[in-house]
Amino acid sequence: MNRNIEVLSDKPALIERSREIILARLHQAIESRGKFTIALSGGSTPKPLYEALGKESLPWSKVHIFWGDERYVPASDRDSNQLMARQAWLDRIEIPAANIHPMSTNAENPLQDAQQQEQELHSFFQTQPGEFPAFDLILLGMGDDGHTASLFPHTEALTVCDRLITVGNKDGQPRITFTVPLINQARCVLFVVAGANKRPALKEVFAPEADEMNYPSRLIQPQGELLWLLDRSAAAELSLDRQ
Numbered sequence: 101m102n103r104n105i106e107v108l109s110d111k112p113a114l115i116e117r118s119r120e121i122i123l124a125r126l127h128q129a130i131e132s133r134g135k136f137t138i139a140l141s142g143g144s145t146p147k148p149l150y151e152a153l154g155k156e157s158l159p160w161s162k163v164h165i166f167w168g169d170e171r172y173v174p175a176s177d178r179d180s181n182q183l184m185a186r187q188a189w190l191d192r193i194e195i196p197a198a199n200i201h202p203m204s205t206n207a208e209n210p211l212q213d214a215q216q217q218e219q220e221l222h223s224f225f226q227t228q229p230g231e232f233p234a235f236d237l238i239l240l241g242m243g244d245d246g247h248t249a250s251l252f253p254h255t256e257a258l259t260v261c262d263r264l265i266t267v268g269n270k271d272g273q274p275r276i277t278f279t280v281p282l283i284n285q286a287r288c289v290l291f292v293v294a295g296a297n298k299r300p301a302l303k304e305v306f307a308p309e310a311d312e313m314n315y316p317s318r319l320i321q322p323q324g325e326l327l328w329l330l331d332r333s334a335a336a337e338l339s340l341d342r343q
């Protein structure tokens with residue numbers, strides 16, 4: 101694993117750097133493999149990034165969009181990660197509908213939805229059960245409790261190592277989420293983290309030792325690149341020269 105941490109002056113600079121990295125990985129992937137596979141994060145942080153990407157003129161027919169986690173709500177619900185990305189970005193570009201691969205939340209049974217999503221990934225990547233496909237880029241956020249995707253502290257989802265997709269648990273509410281080994285198989289994992297409320301968790305995530313069950317973002321140690329982009333406010337209490 102090759103971890104890089106960059107601190108940007110403020111949120112607009114953080115978003116601009118994230119955009120640059122995504123565009124660079126997109127062009128590299130299309131040049132080498134003919135397509136770019138990206139998994140999106142939800143929450144509030146990436147919205148301006150999605151708005152910026154929605155203004156780009158890119159070979160969208162070669163881009164495939166997935167989500168790393170989803171709230172267990174209909175796609176029209178205001179809490180849906182899919183809805184936010186569609187409104188901010190995907191509804192504004194010419195991308196074939198078949199290139200958008202939302203998490204299923206229709207089965208009235210989260211486990212069934214997780215299994216269906218897993219089958220869809222195997223069929224898209226042409227992998228077999230037990231194999232983990234490599235996304236070109238997985239975009240992640242981090243909650244102020246150290247969670248990432250829907251991998252919350254002290255939940256069963258953190259220990260799932262034989263599935264691509266599992267059911268997360270946010271205060272008793274189900275979520276659908278990529279598992280740790282699926283995220284760790286990515287060619288590039290990009291964390292984008294902003295704001296003073298993330299400081300205490302970031303300190304623990306970057307500490308030489310801490311309990312991974314308390315701070316699930318520590319479990320993300322991909323095969324490929326690991327990039328952490330932080331704004332100055334989030335990074336204020338880190339001693340990054342020792343990283």
Ligand SMILES: O=C1O[C@H](COP(=O)(O)O)[C@@H](O)[C@H](O)[C@H]1O
Pocket residue numbers: 141142143144145146169170171181240241242243244247248249250
């Ligand atoms: O619940 C979620 O939260 C995290 C972090 O969100 P943010 O609002 O602090 O940016 C996000 O990465 C995850 O996808 C989302 O479902």
